[in-house]
Amino acid sequence: MADEQEDFSALPLPDRFIHKNWKVRKEGYEAAAKEFDLAASEHDPVVRQFINDAGIWKGVVGDSNVAAQQEGLGALCSFLQIAGREGATRTRQMTVSTIAEKGLPSTRAAAKQKSLEALMLYIEMDKPDPIIEELLPVLSNKQPKVIAATLDALAQIYHAYGCKTIEPKSVLKVLPKVYGHADKNVRAKAQELTVEFYRWLKEAMKPLFWNDLKPVQQQDLDKLFEKVKDEPPPKQERLLRSQQAAKEAAVATAGAEEYVEEEEEAVIDLEPEYEAVDVIALVPKDYNERLGSSKWKDRKEALEEVQKALNHPAIAEGQFDDLVRGFAKCMKDANIAVVTTAANCVELLARGLRRSFAKYRSTIMNPMMERLKEKKQSVTDAIGAALDAVFASTNIADCLEEIIGFLTHKNPQVKLESTRFLIRCLKTARDAPSLPEVKAISDAATKLLTESSEVQRSAGAEVFGTLWKIMGDRIMNAHLDPLDEIRKTKIKEYYEVAEVRAKYKPKPVAPPKPVAAPAGKKPAGKRPGGGVKKPAPAPAAAAPPPQEDTAPLAPKPTSRPGVSKLGGPKSGLAAPSRLGGLKKPAAAAAASPRRPVVSPPLDEQPPPPQPKLGLTPGRGLAGRPLGRPAAEPAQAPAAPSGLSLVERAELDELRAEVERLRRQNEEVRSERTKLTSQIHELQNQNAQLIEDHTRDVLSIKAKETQLVRARSDYEAAEQTVQNQRREVDRLKRELSRQVRATSPPPADVSEQIYADSNAGGRFVDSGYGTGGMYGGGARNNRATYASTHQQAPLSPGDEGKENVDSLSRSGSIMSGKLSPGRGVGASSVKSSFSSRNGRNSPAEMTGNGASGGYESNRTSAAAGAESWKRAAEVTQNLKQRIEMMKAKQGIGRQQQ
Structure with a gap:
């Protein structure tokens, strides 16, 4: 074994x-x-x-x-x-x-x-992206424990390196799928990973996956988020090798703080990546014509089609000038539906183009902020969202001038909404404003704090608080000190709750670089085998201070300026003879500032070169022992001190130049701000004039409409009057026909009646009979009627009354005189009436037919009296109607 x-x-x-x-x-x-x-x-x-x-x-x-x-x-x-x-x-x-x-x-x-x-x-x-790409497919493994372990590893990886180093979008997109897993351990690890993302990204991560979760899952996550919401921002615990090398290099150059600050200012891009769509081809061809229609529905429909075409997450770059100009024109539309739709189109276009939309900002931003005067909240919300999208494509430096201009707008609604827009800009800005911009914002916010409206004052305090959060105490103290304690307290409240993305970091001052000797210059010292010396030429600005009476003599220039040949064995004897004409260094520099001052040799052995600035007061060449073999080593580095003075003078000059340029830059900026404010003021005046002109045109059109209506009414009244006149004439003719058909003429009846009243007894007593009535009686009656009407003329309004009175008088007379007891008179009247009308023959006027003629004449007289009464009433009514119409027509003429 x-x-x-x-x-x-x-x-x-x-x-x-x-x-x-x-x-x-x-x-x-x-x-x-x-x-x-x-x-x-x-x-x-x-x-x-x-x-x-x-x-x-x-x-x-x-x-x-x-x-x-x-x-x-x-x-x-x-x-x-x-x-x-x-x-x-x-x-x-x-x-x-x-x-x-x-x-x-x-x-x-x-x-x-x-x-x-x-x-x-x-x-x-190396880099984290390949590792994350290898781990994401594991989340689809069949074994729940593998998925849970991978999710736990991802959470620890992001905790160590942070979302600024490792891209979080790819993992956030797969979270909804993991939340749908059947295993509870997998879902629990997914929640831990989501909470870790929330520590780094806060609410900015939600648009990528939040809507794909169930409401119950969202509520559970919100509870977990509340626990870590108030924690300080996390920091990266482990560094990549590339980051470590950069940090070591920064430490080596005494700039480690700069590296850390740059890392803190890194921005996490959570914008999802989409393929850009060319939307120009989707815009209707007749867009401009339909947008210029007089009907608001046509304009709205055209904008809705454009909105549908622009509804893409990413839009390819193209020529959108016509579209943007059309949107700007729609901001002045009288119909709020058109304004809202145009604002939605601007928002979609700005979000789709992103940074490429910056070139259209100047065209659309001013009209949108001017339309913030609309009081309907839905319109201001749509315009505010469009303004936020426009600002996202630019930065605060580009938009600040226009925003500051609208903070002093005469319309309170525009001023308030512009202030709120500025607050949103400060909260979402990626870069902190510069110090001049901070001053402009602070001055505008200070004016807002003095407004009469409490809402406007609160908005001004929020501007201060948000700006304070970005810039810090050191910058903002100068702007907050002049305010009273009540306003400071209010600003402090907004400062504590403000959430901003940018942080002001002052640029560190670079350490002074070591002064290096100019090229071609060597430090002073002994050169073996030669006595050639190359002193540094001193410019007039760096001339040495005045010394005592003893100083080195300036030699004549040789073929090599600044170099003097050392003498032979006679140099020791020649030295006293050359010391007789010494000058002060100041005088020598004034006489020839470009000629270097060189110390002549004093011994056979070439001594080391002595710098002219190394001479101490009261000690020149004559006071120095001639046999001294070596120079003092402590005075050797004095030559670079002359160069340091030269560089210091140049540095002072450059600083003065920089300060002068800085002052010029400030003057140019102030002039530009002044001109911009004047431009905004003129634009406001122009807009006011346009509005007044539009109002005047509308007023003139209204007056013209009223005039046309009055003319039409006048013509209708005139036509009615003419119709009434024709009707009156027709009625008069009809009346005359009826009178002729049913009774004797009114003039003959009146004459007979008046004749009977004046000389009634004469007709009967005298016995003239019929002939007398036709003779003198008729003539007397006519004369009496004419004289009566001439002496007492009637007014137009009394004509009908006179007719009625005459008829009544005639009726009474006739009833008195044509009674049955007066047969002779009645027959005479009858005979006269009949003869006048030409209806009765002379035979009918005999005594045999007297009773029958009397009865017929009596009936016809009664019918004639009734007809006259009706005619008088109709005539009176017609005259009254004519007078009323004339009066109305006279009033209409006076109005015209």
């Missing part, structure tokens, strides 16, 4: 990995783990043979013996730690699914822990 064990240990590790004896395999796994732990790098031969033979690991992690499998998983973990990215990428396709099916559901806790660690290492070595 001992021989067999020695033989097994002598076998190569790959052969021991595939041995039929589980104990040999187990020992091989343990030996391999030790070898991997002792390996120096991934290029070690032991590591390379398992990288090249990656398929061997599938049997290791799926070993049939649980004890050997546990050691095999440990060997895989050791291998991944040393093999790096190459070992992970070559082996993960063979091992991940096997680990999920046989390692994670293992009955041994150590095996489960090592399986999870192996998955973590696969993610750490």
Whole structure:
């Protein structure tokens, strides 16, 4: 047995990995783990043979013996730690699914822990997406314990690396299917994974899967969410190798804080991926014509067809200028149904195009915010949703100017809805506003706090609270200090409950870079075998300070500027002669600022170069011993100090330039803000003028309509008057015909009656008879009737009354004079009536026919009196109606 064990240990590790004896395999796994732990790098031969033979690991992690499998998983973990990215990428396709099916559901806790660690290492070595893709098919396994173990592993993976490192969308999409599993353990693990997602994503994850769950499942999850809702945001516990390298590089450059801040500012993209649809072909061809129809139903139907065409999650880019201009025009429509439908179309187009919609923002945003004056909540909700979609395609810097302009709108409804829109923008913004933008928002919110409406003041306080949550105390204290305590308390309440996505992070100041010597310059020192010196030329701005009377003399320039040739053995004697004409360094610099100042040699041996700035006051060349063999080593680095002064001067100049440019930039921004405000003001004035013009046009049209109606009424009245006049004429003619047919003419009857009244006794007593009545009596009666009517003319309204009175008088006279006791007079009257009418012959007027003629005349006289009464009444009624119509016509003319 001992021989067999020695033989097994002598076998190569790959052969021991595939041995039929589980104990040999187990020992091989343990030996391999030790070898991997002792390996120096991934290029070690032991590591390379398992990288090249990656398929061997599938049997290791799926070993049939649980004890050997546990050691095999440990060997895989050791291998991944040393093999790096190459070992992970070559082996993960063979091992991940096997680990999920046989390692994670293992009955041994150590095996489960090592399986999870192996998955973590696969993610750490390279990237997490391939591992998640390998684990998702396992969720459809037939065994519930495998599914539950995989869900538990996913929850721990996301807990360690976070949703910012590992994309959560693919897992969120399969959650509804897992929630429909029959096993309660699977559903419980799915709830744990969902709660872990909620820690990272909050409410933003719900649109991806929430509607596919049952109401009972949603209620259970809401209860679980309440427990972790108030927990602080989680942080990534494990880093990828790439993240570790970036962090180490940041630490090496003293910028570790920058790396951490960038990681915190990473944004989790939960937008589902859809295939873009070309919707331009789906828009009706006659869209513009139908949108310009005078009927609101036609316009609404056209917009509904466009809305149906735009109802796609992703829209391919194209030319949507005509559509957007049409939507902007519809924002001014008088029908709110058209406005609501247009706002829905804008929302769909903005969400479908996403960032590509930013170029249409300036066309549609202003009309939509202007239409916020609508008081119906459904309209403002539709416009608000469209504005949110438009803002999602841009950023707060692009929209802030227009929003600030509408915060001072004269319409309170527009002002309030614009404030609420600004609050939503601050909460959903991905980037924190800049400091000038913070000042503009704070100034506008301060004005809102002084509004008379409590709702508007609360909205202004919420703007402050939300902005405070983004920017922090240090930035906002300057804007909050001028406010009173009551308003600060209100703002504090909104600050505590505000939920924002952006956080202001001040940019760290970069450490000063070490000043490097300019190219071509070497530090001062002794050069063997030569006495050539290259001093650094000092510009006029960096001229050295004035020294004492002794200073090095500026030599004449040679063929190489700045270099002086050292003298021979006579240099020691020549030195005193050259010291006689020394100048002060300041004077020398003023005389020739471009010529370098070089110290001449003082000894046969070339001394090290002395920098001109190294001379101390009161000590020049004459005060220095000539036989000194070496320079003071402490003064050698003085040359770079001159360069440092030069750089410092340049740096000061650059700073001044930056400050000047910054001031110019602020002036340009303020000018731009002023011009923008003027533009908004002019736009508002233009809109007001358009509205006034529209109102005037409508008023003029209303007046014209009233005028047309009055004219038609006048024409109808005129036609009625003419009809009435014709009717009066017809009745008069009819009346005259009836009178002629039934009685003597009215003039003859009246004449006879008046003649009888005035000279009745004369006809009887005088005995004129019939001839006298026809002679003077008739003439007298006519004269009397004419004189009576001339002396007392009647008014138009009294004509009928006069007729009636005359008839009554004639009736009374006739009844008195044509009585039976007066046979002669009656017969005379009868004879006169008959002769006047031409109906009776002279023979009929004899005494024999007197009684018969009297009776017939009496009957005809009574019938004539009744006919005259009826005619007088009809005439009176007609005259009254004519007067009433004339009066109405006169009133109509006065109104016109």
